[in-house]
Amino acid sequence: MSSTLTAAPTARPGRTEYPRTARRGRRRSTALGVVAWIVGIAFCAPALWMLLTSFHSEADAATNPPSLGAPLTLDGYRVFFGAGGGASPWPPLINSVTASVFSTLFVLVLALPAAYALSIKRVEKWTDVMFFFLSTKMLPVVAGLLPVYLFAKNTGMLDNIWFLVILYTSMNLPIAVWMMQSFLADVPVSIIEAAQVDGARLPTVLTRVVAPVAAPGIAATSLICFIFSWNELLFARVLTGVTAQTAPVFLTSLVTSQGLFLAQLCAASVVVSLPVLAAGFAAQDKLVQGLSLGAVK
Incomplete structure (x- = not known):
């Protein structure tokens, strides 16, 4: 009476590690991307706020807290370029x-x-x-x-x-x-x-x-x-x-x-x-x- 012995399949070491490592790498890159966007927005926020304020009237620009939804106007640029009687730039x-x-x-x-x-x-x-x-x-x-x-x-x-x-x-x-x-x-x-x-x-x-x-x-x-x-x-x-x-x-x-x-x-x-x-x-x-x-x- 003979019996056939079959070897149990052995799992390749590290085979399941690659997807897990790839997922960790994607999460790390996503986190770094989010941090980069936050830092970039923080650096650009003063310039963007200056640009928005330049399109406001003097009364709206001087409000505290500032008004984001104030009507836009070109009066600041008109005055700067001498339309308001000031010195020419x-x-x-x-x-x-x-x-x-x-x-x-x-x-x-x-x-x-x-x-x-x-x-x-x-x-x-x-x-x-x-x-x-x-x-x-x-x-x-x-x-x-x-x-x-x-x-x-x-x-x-x-x-x-x-x-x-x-x-x-x-x-x-x-x-x-x-x-x-x-x-x-x-x-x-x-x-x-x-x-x-x-x-x-x-x-x-x-x-x-x-x-x-x-x-x-x-x-x-x-x-x-x-x-x-x-x-x-x-x-x-x-x-x-x-x-x-x-x-x-x-x-x-x-x-x-x-x-x-x-x-x-x-x-x-x-x-x-x-x-x-x-x-x-x-x-x-x-x-x-x-x-x-x-x-x-």
Whole structure:
């Protein structure tokens, strides 16, 4: 009499663990997504509230608690653009565009060769040079206000927009060199050597070889310099009067002894913020690529 023994099927270890692990991973990613949305909304809430308030009347904007369902109006924007008899915002806006654009261009023209010398054709003791550039940003801005004011007064450069251009260029140049040095360090040396073998000189190498390869980094640097120049208030408030008044200084003039006109101030803040937002959206793809250069080796 023979008996047939059949082995009991053995479960594969870890077979039921994969769906459970996948579910935990999905729950974790969902939780992180919810947290990211909450943080994003928290950061955007003040800007959205400012935008909504700019479309309210002064009476509705001053209510406490604020009224979300108040009727919308463009009175704040009409008053800001001079329809209400106030000062025209166009000269300050043009001054801000002039100071920001020209200072950014000058920074790029000066920072690209300097970053090239510190990253690709490295000079002696280049680390000391980089530390010197960074150390210039350690001085509080207000500490240099009096010497700069006396220099502008003695040279007749007070209330001159081109003095602000020179000042913003010198203020943004160290951070631009520091940023572009890290971007240019990722440029392959082989393509530069190939261009030099073909007879390309340094200006050609910088404009036709290095600049196209490092375009994302250059875009990120230029955008940051533009934002710093556009938002600068302290020097513009002290060194300018009427002729060279910039947009941030014009915003401070809306806070008068007669009171705070909240709707008009929010409308002005929205208009002044639009150039920076437009520049950020225009260079969004280059900005993301530039800020991620060197992150993964």
